[in-house]
Amino acid sequence: MSTLRAAITAVGGYVPEDKLTNQDLEKIIDTTDEWITTRTGIKERRILKDPTKASSDMAVEAIREILNKKQLDPKDIDCIICATVTPDMIFPSTANLIGDKIGAVNAYGFDISAACSGFLYALNLGASLVESGKNKKVIVVGVDKMSAIVDYTDRTTCIIFGDGAGAVLLEPTTEEVGVMDSLLRSDGSGAKHLHMKAGGSLRPASIETVAAKEHYIYQEGKHVFKFAVTGMADISQELLEKNHLTGDDIAWLVPHQANLRIIDATRERINLPKEKVMINIHKYGNTTAGTIPICLWEYEKQLKKGDKLVLAAFGGGFTWGATYIKWAY
Ligand code: UT7
Numbered sequence: 001m002s003t004l005r006a007a008i009t010a011v012g013g014y015v016p017e018d019k020l021t022n023q024d025l026e027k028i029i030d031t032t033d034e035w036i037t038t039r040t041g042i043k044e045r046r047i048l049k050d051p052t053k054a055s056s057d058m059a060v061e062a063i064r065e066i067l068n069k070k071q072l073d074p075k076d077i078d079c080i081i082c083a084t085v086t087p088d089m090i091f092p093s094t095a096n097l098i099g100d101k102i103g104a105v106n107a108y109g110f111d112i113s114a115a116c117s118g119f120l121y122a123l124n125l126g127a128s129l130v131e132s133g134k135n136k137k138v139i140v141v142g143v144d145k146m147s148a149i150v151d152y153t154d155r156t157t158c159i160i161f162g163d164g165a166g167a168v169l170l171e172p173t174t175e176e177v178g179v180m181d182s183l184l185r186s187d188g189s190g191a192k193h194l195h196m197k198a199g200g201s202l203r204p205a206s207i208e209t210v211a212a213k214e215h216y217i218y219q220e221g222k223h224v225f226k227f228a229v230t231g232m233a234d235i236s237q238e239l240l241e242k243n244h245l246t247g248d249d250i251a252w253l254v255p256h257q258a259n260l261r262i263i264d265a266t267r268e269r270i271n272l273p274k275e276k277v278m279i280n281i282h283k284y285g286n287t288t289a290g291t292i293p294i295c296l297w298e299y300e301k302q303l304k305k306g307d308k309l310v311l312a313a314f315g316g317g318f319t320w321g322a323t324y325i326k327w328a329y
Contacts, residue, residue, distance in 0.1 A: 006130035006138075006170045007178035007328035012065030013297030014058050015046040015164040015284055022159075029155040036159045041260025045162025045285035047147045054088040056097040058165035058290075059143040062297075063102055066139070066169050074102045078135035080109035081126050083118030083142045083289035085316070086149055087111055090199075098141065107139075115194070116256050116315020118142055118289035119166070120184065120323050123311075126170045127179040133172070141167035142289035149196060151216035160258070161217070162285035166293025177306065177328040183239050183321055185231075190318030193223040228262045228314040232322075233269035236312045239322040240270055247271030249308055251327075252299070256313035257281035257291040266312055288315070303327045 095109030
């Protein structure tokens with residue numbers, strides 16, 4: 001019996017129209033375009049301004065693109081996995097809300113909370129469901145409305161984040177393509193450097209938590225940067241070695257877009273030229289679980305069947321990982 005693999009057979013994406021540029025930020029905090037550009041590579045981000053819209057609405061836009069491209073009946077979707085740290089509500093899961101909005105009446109679904117590595121965690125879980133034969137059509141969506149949890153008076157964090165969604169469809173294949181291998185890690189001792197202080201069962205929302213601004217992202221940037229640089233580069237290199245690959249074999253590095261300097265460190269570590277790295281951080285900033293699928297969506301036309309891709313991420317948790325994919329179409 002031939003091995004069943006999970007192949008990405010379609011991608012979709014969505015970013016809101018409204019832009020928040022470095023020049024806009026210069027007007028509201030003590031910063032400069034020059035500082036933001038040289039420290040992060042970001043020039044602008046997209047913001048979902050409509051107060052009636054949430055993460056599920058961006059995810060729905062991304063998934064609808066897949067449904068249209070593949071002429072897929074939503075009733076045929078088996079499972080929806082949504083990676084996000086900005087769910088519409090604490091419960092029910094955003095995946096359930098997405099399923100309802102797109103009419104995926106036969107699907108089950110759930111959310112994955114793994115911050116910037118969320119899409120990789122969700123992709124690997126979805127792939128396992130397909131490889132096992134349990135499910136035939138799995139939607140994996142990475143989405144975050146970071147503007148909902150960013151303190152726009154905190155110049156150390158508000159410059160980084162933006163809103164957006166990217167989605168993929170996973171289907172079974174017996175060809176030598178699809179999700180080939182993965183390394184995923186986490187270390188909860190890193191939580192103290194990047195978290196949201198209140199709104200969970202430890203510190204439920206109260207007048208005090210709101211007044212103390214505890215419902216925003218708390219990040220010690222320098223610490224996170226140090227762990228991210230080594231974490232993302234080391235795991236990418238380890239994955240290549242495990243699969244007897246070198247940078248020469250790789251067509252594309254698809255890195256989480258948190259900071260251009262972190263991306264460069266990973267690229268240098270696995271010996272790739274700049275042209276082989278998917279980059280859109282200058283346009284969208286860090287959309288957390290959205291970054292990797294949004295990259296795939298934007299670069300889709302440049303991908304060829306059989307291309308070897310390394311997807312790599314590092315983020316809150318700490319969580320990190322790398323996934324080796326052979327492009328399927
Ligand atoms: O995706 C989730 C995981 N998150 C990450 O991967 C983020 C990792 N961290 C980073 O990307 C970087 O640490 C930041 C971009 C957040 C910050 O860059 P940095 O080079 O680490 O700057 P820093 O925090 O060491 O700050 C350097 C200086 C400080 O001033 P002093 O103390 O040296 O006088 C800051 O107050 O820059 C100052 N600063 C700013 N100046 C202008 C901090 N933010 C700003 C700002 N504009 N927006």
